[in-house]
Amino acid sequence: MGEFIVKKDQIILGIETSCDETAAAVIKNGTEILSNVISSQIESHKRFGGVVPEIASRMHVEQITLVIEEALLQADVTYKDIDAVAVTEGPGLVGALLIGVNAAKAVAFAHGIPLVGVHHIAGHIYANRLIQEMKFPALSLVVSGGHTELILLKEHGSFKVIGETRDDAAGEAYDKVARTLNFPYPGGPHIDRLAHEGKPSINLPRAWLNGSYDFSFSGLKSSVINTLHNAEQRGETIEPADLAASFQASVIEVLVTKTLKAAEDFNVKQVMLAGGVAANKGLRAALTEAFTAVPDIELVIPPLSLCTDNAAMIGAAGSILFEKGKRSDLALNGNPGLDIENL
Amino acid sequence: MIKEGYKGEDNMQQYELVTENEDQTFALAKQIGEKLNGGEVIALEGDLGAGKTAFTKGLAKGLAVTRVVNSPTFTIIKEYQGRIPLYHMDVYRVSAEDEDLGFDEYFEGTGVTVVEWAHLIKEQLPDELLTIYIYRIGDTSRKFVLEAKGERYLQLCKEIC
Numbered sequence: 001m002g003e004f005i006v007k008k009d010q011i012i013l014g015i016e017t018s019c020d021e022t023a024a025a026v027i028k029n030g031t032e033i034l035s036n037v038i039s040s041q042i043e044s045h046k047r048f049g050g051v052v053p054e055i056a057s058r059m060h061v062e063q064i065t066l067v068i069e070e071a072l073l074q075a076d077v078t079y080k081d082i083d084a085v086a087v088t089e090g091p092g093l094v095g096a097l098l099i100g101v102n103a104a105k106a107v108a109f110a111h112g113i114p115l116v117g118v119h120h121i122a123g124h125i126y127a128n129r130l131i132q133e134m135k136f137p138a139l140s141l142v143v144s145g146g147h148t149e150l151i152l153l154k155e156h157g158s159f160k161v162i163g164e165t166r167d168d169a170a171g172e173a174y175d176k177v178a179r180t181l182n183f184p185y186p187g188g189p190h191i192d193r194l195a196h197e198g199k200p201s202i203n204l205p206r207a208w209l210n211g212s213y214d215f216s217f218s219g220l221k222s223s224v225i226n227t228l229h230n231a232e233q234r235g236e237t238i239e240p241a242d243l244a245a246s247f248q249a250s251v252i253e254v255l256v257t258k259t260l261k262a263a264e265d266f267n268v269k270q271v272m273l274a275g276g277v278a279a280n281k282g283l284r285a286a287l288t289e290a291f292t293a294v295p296d297i298e299l300v301i302p303p304l305s306l307c308t309d310n311a312a313m314i315g316a317a318g319s320i321l322f323e324k325g326k327r328s329d330l331a332l333n334g335n336p337g338l339d340i341e342n343l
Numbered sequence: 344m345i346k347e348g349y350k351g352e353d354n355m356q357q358y359e360l361v362t363e364n365e366d367q368t369f370a371l372a373k374q375i376g377e378k379l380n381g382g383e384v385i386a387l388e389g390d391l392g393a394g395k396t397a398f399t400k401g402l403a404k405g406l407a408v409t410r411v412v413n414s415p416t417f418t419i420i421k422e423y424q425g426r427i428p429l430y431h432m433d434v435y436r437v438s439a440e441d442e443d444l445g446f447d448e449y450f451e452g453t454g455v456t457v458v459e460w461a462h463l464i465k466e467q468l469p470d471e472l473l474t475i476y477i478y479r480i481g482d483t484s485r486k487f488v489l490e491a492k493g494e495r496y497l498q499l500c501k502e503i504c
Contacts, residue, residue, distance in 0.1 A: 019418075053419055053437075054445045093420065095445060146417035165413050167396055172416045176391055218414075222392045226482070337422045 011077060012322065013085045013107070014315025015068065017100030018092025018120050020056050022063035023311035026075035026082075030319030031129055034075035036305075036312040039063045057095035064103045071311070079111040086318020089117035089328070090338030097334030105330050116318045117328040119340045120309075121147060121274075122159060126317035127306040128272040135269040135298065141259045143283070144275030145171035145188075148215050148255075150262050151340070156320045159340045162262060163213025170251055171277045173217035177224050177247050181240050191244045192280050198241025200249035202227060207254065213262050220250055248282050256286045263297050270298045278307040356497050358489040358504040361480070368394060368485055369401035371503075376405020378502055381427040381453045383495070384469050386461030389477030394485055395433075395459045398477065403429055406455060415459070420449070428454030435460040471496060 009028050016023040020041040026034040041059045072078065087104035090097055101117075108115040125140045134156070142149040148170045150163035168176065171188055178187020181194075204223050207216040224247055231238045263271050271291060277283065284301055291299040306313060362368040375385075385402070387395040396414045403412040408425035415421040415433045423429040430449045449456045450469050461468060471493025478486040489504070491497040 057445075091418070093418065094422075144417075164411055166411060168414045169417060172414050175416065179391060218392075218396070225392045336420065337424070 010083050010319060010323070011081050012116075012315045012319045013068070013071065013082045013113075014118075014123075014311040014313070014318055015064075015085065015087040015100045015104050016120075016123065016309060016311040016314045017060045017064065017096050017103075018088045018090070019096060019309060020059075021309040022060050022067050022099075023309065023314075024064075024068040024071035025311035025315045026071055026077055027130075027312060027315030027319055030316055030323070031133070033130055033312050034077065035071045035073075036310055037067050037071045037074065038310055039067050053093045053095055056093060057099060060096055060099035064099055068103065068107070079107070079113065082111070082113050084114040084116050084318060084322045086116045086118050086314050086322070087332075088120045088123060088314050089332060090120065090335035092120055092334070092336060094334050094336045097336065101332055101334050105332060109330060114322065115328045115330070115332060116322050116326055117332050118314050118317045118321065119159075119338055120314075121149070121151070121340050122157075122317045122321075123313040124274040124307075125151060125153070125159070125272060126320065127274060127302045127310070127313035128300045129316050129320075130306060130312060131302050132270075132298075132300045134272075137266055137268045138270040138272060139259070139263050139266060139268040140272040140274050141255065141287075142274045143170045143255065143277035143280075145169065145175075145186075145277070147171075147275060148217070150213050150259065152262075152266055152268070157324050157326075161341060162266070163215060163258065165215040165217065166209075167216055167218035168221060170215070170217060170255065171275075173221050173251065174277075176221050177244070180225055180228060181243070188277070191248065192282065194241050194244035195248035195282060196245075198239060198243070198245035200245040201242050202238070202246035204246050204250045206250050208257075213258055215254065215258065217251065220247065248280075252280075252282050252286045255283060256290050259287070260290050260294070263291075264294070268297060270300060272300045273302070274307070276308045278302065279304045356491050356500065358491075358500045360487045360489070360504065362485050362487070364483045365394070365397060368398060369404070371487065372398045372401025373405040375499070375503055376402040376455075378499055379406060379427070379455050381455060382451075383499075384450050384456045384458065384472040386468065386472055386474040387457060387459045387477065388462060388474065390479065393477040393479050395477060398475070399431055399457050399459075402455075402457060403431075422454075428452070430454050430456040431459075432456065433459040434464050437464060473499060 012027045014025045022039040025036040085104045085108050138153045140151045148165040152160045174188035183190040400412045406425035408423040415431045421431045473496040474490040476488040491500045
């Protein structure tokens with residue numbers, strides 16, 4: 001008796017409502033996806049040309065219960081099996097965050113399950129652990145609509161921002177350049193597509209910000225506007241595909257060069273790509289090529305479905321935080337400006 | 344800097360300032376930020392690349408915000424802690440004039456609200472506010488037209504110009 005101690009699997013329910021996706025997922029032992037349910041609001045926001053905060057909140061309210069139930073059903077678990085509820089507490093739209101946070105609090109309270117607040121970007125980074133076990137120190141390049149950051153992880157659950165954008169995030173720069181070329185919102189994917197049809201023949205600046213791992217894309221954006229403007233004044237035409245290719249070449253060169261430099265400076269064992277812009281084909285190809293030359297550093301690029309907002313990543317990050325003893329109480333609140341370094 | 348004040352329509356008063364480079368723009372914005380006490384709404388208008396976010400960085404400095412202020416285009420609203428809170432909005436992607444989108448909670452709050460592309464939600468803006476139009480007159484030089492609606496904003500303009 002008592003000789004066999006069966007280690008019970010750790011089951012986490014993850015909930016994510018920081019922007020325009022209502023999502024819930026069930027994660028086993030921090031690495032295995034038992035279910036990953038996402039209800040996208042994109043169609044509802046299309047008529048407004050973008051995410052509308054108040055509408056997002058209303059849609060989350062309508063969807064959240066259904067999404068959680070579906071996640072449990074697909075994972076074939078009940079609340080009795082859940083060890084902890086992990087929820088995105090920030091950053092994001094406050095009215096959107098509140099829906100997920102309050103749903104998580106209700107589940108935690110009603111079923112007596114521990115609650116763990118998770119940082120949205122920590123979630124994006126931990127999407128990688130659903131693909132490949134982490135090796136420390138690790139570096140993550142986070143590129144999404146609203147973020148461009150280099151984050152160093154010395155160990156699980158420890159995040160240090162070593163570089164961030166001083167103005168536009170990479171995704172914002174893509175959308176703004178698309179706007180100057182008269183593409184409808186969101187224009188980023190149009191630029192990515194167009195870039196593959198053109199040649200990077202136009203000389204555009206690269207903001208190196210020497211001595212810093214920070215990024216800046218606002219000067220590049222201005223340069224694209226000036227190039228178009230000056231050509232117009234001279235009565236010349238610029239091939240949009242070439243401009244897109246030149247713009248993309250500048251963004252990618254800076255992202256890849258800075259990531260490689262930081263990876264080498266901090267002697268990291270692994271580099272993880274995270275965030276929605278990780279879908280960009282040019283970026284994936286350039287990173288893969290750059291890191292092929294440094295075999296000591298493992299490059300992890302998650303599949304697209306785990307790069308965009310989802311709750312599996314929140315469950316994965318929550319799993320580690322829970323293991324490290326983090327517990328949130330029922331005073332947990334949505335925090336739109338949550339800092340990843342002080343979790 | 345050229346300083347000029349003239350009376351606009353209604354009880355609006357307009358002031359014009361010119362900055363030669365980004366440093367001067369930053370200094371102007373910082374000076375405005377230092378004079379804010381909370382509860383103010385500042386509308387920023389100007390084309391892409393005019394420098395709305397660059398201006399907000401200076402304003403944030405004047406509010407003693409220490410974190411990096413970067414573009415809110417994607418998230419629509421970013422909040423910063425300073426001497427008083429700063430709510431930085433970009434409503435370019437919001438074009439739902441007739442919907443109640445909850446902006447009044449910010450406008451009526453204790454912080455300073457900066458709204459880029461504010462004309463897109465003009466029905467929802469408070470009656471009293473400071474609108475700053477930014478015009479690109481060279482690669483780095485900018486013209487600022489400050490339009491004050493309401494006594495507190497008029498007073499603010501007089502202190503700056």
